[in-house]
Amino acid sequence: ELKVEQNPLFLSMQEGKNYTIYCNYSTTSDRLYWYRQDPGKSLESLFVLLSNGAVKQEGRLMASLDTKARLSTLHITAAVHDLSATYFCAVTTDSWGKLQFGAGTQVVVTP
Amino acid sequence: DAGITQSPRHKVTETGTPVTLRCHQTENHRYMYWYRQDPGHGLRLIHYSYGVKDTDKGEVSDGYSVSRSKTEDFLLTLESATSSQTSVYFCAIREGQGYEQYFGPGTRLTVT
Numbered sequence: 001e002l003k004v005e006q007n008p009l010f011l012s013m014q015e016g017k018n019y020t021i022y023c024n025y026s027t028t029s030d031r032l033y034w035y036r037q038d039p040g041k042s043l044e045s046l047f048v049l050l051s052n053g054a055v056k057q058e059g060r061l062m063a064s065l066d067t068k069a070r071l072s073t074l075h076i077t078a079a080v081h082d083l084s085a086t087y088f089c090a091v092t093t094d095s096w097g098k099l100q101f102g103a104g105t106q107v108v109v110t111p
Numbered sequence: 112d113a114g115i116t117q118s119p120r121h122k123v124t125e126t127g128t129p130v131t132l133r134c135h136q137t138e139n140h141r142y143m144y145w146y147r148q149d150p151g152h153g154l155r156l157i158h159y160s161y162g163v164k165d166t167d168k169g170e171v172s173d174g175y176s177v178s179r180s181k182t183e184d185f186l187l188t189l190e191s192a193t194s195s196q197t198s199v200y201f202c203a204i205r206e207g208q209g210y211e212q213y214f215g216p217g218t219r220l221t222v223t
Binding site: 004031033035041042043045048088090092096097098099100101102103104 | 142144146151152153154155156159161167169170201203205210211212213214215216217
């Protein structure tokens with residue numbers, strides 16, 4: 001059974017500092033997703049990581065994938081208030097695209 | 112927004128009544144999914160579809176059925192709603208070579 005674990009589940013950030021969210025998964029996968037969700041809203045796709053060593057960056061967010069370690073990281077550089085949200089990672093292990101989600105990391109950025 | 116709409120957006124219903132949620136997409140995507148979101152659980156897959164009349168169960172399918180008679184519509188039915196089915200329901204489609212999944216706006220369902 002595929003399990004996806006995120007940590008931390010809650011992250012209080014100070015503006016201007018750097019932080020990392022970790023996503024571990026239990027079985028082989030070649031596709032990992034990061035999503036952002038604002039309160040009361042739907043999920044917004046941030047990144048899709050398709051292969052070992054993949055790195056993607058958008059603004060202050062950078063995601064990487066290590067398939068051998070079964071680990072993805074979402075790195076936040078110089079946090080700003082607008083990044084306050086809940087971040088989910090999700091993994092799929094089959095061609096049907098069935099996603100297994102982590103529990104989410106709630107990020108709060110304060111001055 | 113990948114052309115996904117869900118209806119209704121909010122619904123309150125009583126225990127034991129049947130409920131149908133609709134997901135509509137306008138871009139002819141083959142794969143569609145229903146997830147539910149509950150605090151502390153992330154999202155969990157209920158059912159998915161890989162074409163018209165082709166559907167299969169996900170992780171938490173008990174108490175739910177689906178139908179897809181047209182490419183654009185994927186219906187989720189709660190046969191007899193229970194309080195444990197109070198949740199936010201999201202529909203998703205899959206597109207692109209990276210198999211990106213895009214989510215609809217969600218339906219908040221409360222079963223009293």
